[in-house]
Amino acid sequence: MKQSISFLFLVSLLFISCGEKQKEVAKVTPAPFNQLKAVKTTKEITKDQENYKAELVVGGIDIPWGMTWLPDGSMLVTERLGVLYHVKDGKKTIILNVPEVFARNQGGLLDIAAHPNYKENGWIYITYSLVKKNEKGSHTALIRAKLEGNELTSIEKLYEGSPNVKTAHHFGSRIVFDDGYVYFTIGDRGKRDENPQDITKDGGKVYRLHEDGRIPDDNPFVGQKDAKEAIFSFGHRNPQGMAMNPRTQQIWVHEHGPRGGDEINPITKAVNYGWPVITYGINYSGTTITDETAREGMQQPLYYWVPSIAPSGMAFVTSDVYPDLKGNLVVGSLKFQYLELLTLTPDEKVAKREKLLDGIGRVRSVRQGPDGYIYVGIDGEGVFRMVSKVSQKKSQEKPKNTADTDSNMSEATAITFMKRSEASAKEKEESFKRGEAVYNNVCVQCHLAKGEGVAKVYPPLAGSDWLTDKVVESIHSVKYGLKGEILVNGVKYRGIMSPLGLSDKQVADVMNYTSTSWGNETENFYTEEAVSKVQKEKK
Structure with missing residues (x-):
């Protein structure tokens, strides 16, 4: 038993450090490309532009991934949890016959895009994390379907990533059309040392298909032994934003990077974008991923953010609705909860950063609608339209949040927790090890390796009065998510914590780990039975 526990401990340590020795680079002939000069973020944005505000279009959508x-x-x-809504005049209707999704951590129902000629052919394209009944793990898949009434019909699976991966990280995914092709992204699936540089495995790639799912004959790896022939470019981490540059007609993606090192990359066929062999980022734990930021045959980013903004969603502004923004790029920030405006020069370089819609919440998706307005999907809220403060006399203001866990916590006094003194040494040790593994797999990205969190963004767990004094609230937030303002150690934090998709046993284990780590102390020993009693109250 001691050997197996030690093994699990070593595995969890390796996961968090992610190892510093990379696997071999893909054995492909480097494609010719014009090497970019990477430009780092300009000075920190401290003030909102203040010319725009958010107008609610539809609420009550927890994680609006795509629109x-x-x-x-x-x-x-x-x-993302697996529901597709049809929204008309602010009212939501649930669409039926949506494929079952692997709705854990970052997996679920992802991007959606109507075909450019939808009026003629009726096709809708969707990416999602696939559930396969007879196989463990999951991967990202692309389907197309038609909408008849309130139901998806004529569903065709166009692509399915493989081999399946048991982690619940880095699915991507975004969809863009161009001249008879459909492009989509799949993240590295948390297997950074295996997938991005291996063209025989899916993950960490941008893909190109004909609109009916056929592989284009001129895709770069067609005919190569064992290659995934749909690959268009590789060496990516987790592209969660993709858009067509209207001036150059080149697809741009942004990489949701590690700790620091988020990137913008214009995409060129067959090019290797370097992850994880080269990067400007580090592990969430603070350890080094690689000492290389450049290597021959690998493309540099057009632009990179340090510190990370945790980008998600991206759109080029082409509309006359925003004459002062037209021709530039907007990118959502999950971490800092604003929309970032990137002013572009005539030669497509980033010249300036500005903050829009500061404090709106975790920006998950960004699209320019057919009416010319920019729409943003906000975790825990829904979809908003960005409107000018000058041109709009009245707007539906986003409701002010207070700490909201969908419960008044009235059950707090009704739950009795087992005392640590009542648990055996073996029970405590095994739960701690399991909880450590869960933490390193799910929680470390935001709260970091030593539970220190990120100042003003993600509250600390080390020395946290919220964790020790608000036990039921803590369990509830891990099970069901948390949105709104909370007070931790006298500091206000306002944001969204999405449901993590953990079992009651995993929640108990991670509570036992965090409550006794980094100087934290508790007299409680959390069990699956006790955690199961913390319910999500109906409003």
Whole structure:
């Protein structure tokens, strides 16, 4: 038993440090490309531009990952947990016959895009994390379907990533059309030393298909032994933003990087973008990923953010609705909870950063609608439209949040927790080790290796009065998520914590780990039975 526990401990340590020795670079002939000069973030943005505000379009959507429009002006919005909404005049209708999704951590129902000629062919394209009944793990898949009434029909699976991966990280995914092709992204699936540099495995790639799912004959790796022939470019981490540059007609993606090192990359066929062999980022734990930021045959980013903004969603502004923003790029920030405006020069370089919609919440998705307005999907809220403060006399203001766990916690006094003194040494040791593994797999990205959190963004767990004094609230937030303002050690934090998809046993284990780590102390020993009693109250 001691050997197996030691092994698990070593595995968890390796996971968090992610190892510093990289696997071999893909054995492919480097494609010719014009090497970019990487430009780091300009000075920190401290003030909102203050010319725009958010107008609520539809609320009550927990994680609005993707959105698209139908010819009548109505919207389709994906909710990551697996629900597809048809939104018309601010009212939501659930669409039936949506494929079952692997809704754990970062997996679920992802991007959605109506075909450019939807009026003629009726096709809707969707990416999601696939559930396969007879196989463990999951991967990202692309389907197309038609909408008849309130139901998806004529569903065709166009692509399915493989081999399956048991982690619940880095699925991507975004969809873009161009001249008869459909492009989509799949993240490295948490297997950074295996997938991004291996063209025989899916993950860490941008893909290109014909709109019916056929592989284009001129895709770069067609005919190569064992290659995934849909690959268009490789060496990516987790592209969660993709858009067509209207001036150059080149697809741009942004990489949701590690700790620091988020990138913007214009995409060129067959090019290796370097992850994880080269990067400007480090592990969430603070350890080094690689000492290389450049290598021959690998493309540099056009732009990179340090510190990371945790980008998600991206759009080029082409509309006359925003004459002062037209021709520039907007990117959502999950971490800092604003929309970032990147002013571009005539030669497509980033010249300036500005903050829009500061404090709106975790920006998950960004699209320019057919009406010319920029729409943003906000975790825990729904979809908003960005409007000018000058041109709009009145707007539906985003409701002020207070700490909201969908419960008044009235059950707090009804739950009795087992005392640590009542648990055996073996029970405590095994739960601690399991909880450590869960923490390193799910929690470390935000709260960091030593539970220190990120100042003003992610509250600390080390020495946290919230964790020790608000036990039921802590359990509830891990099970069901948390949104709004909370007070931790006298500091206000306002944001969104999404449901983590953990079992009651995993929640108990991670509570036992965090409550007794980094100087924290508790007399409680958390069990699966006790955690199961913390319920999500109906409003």
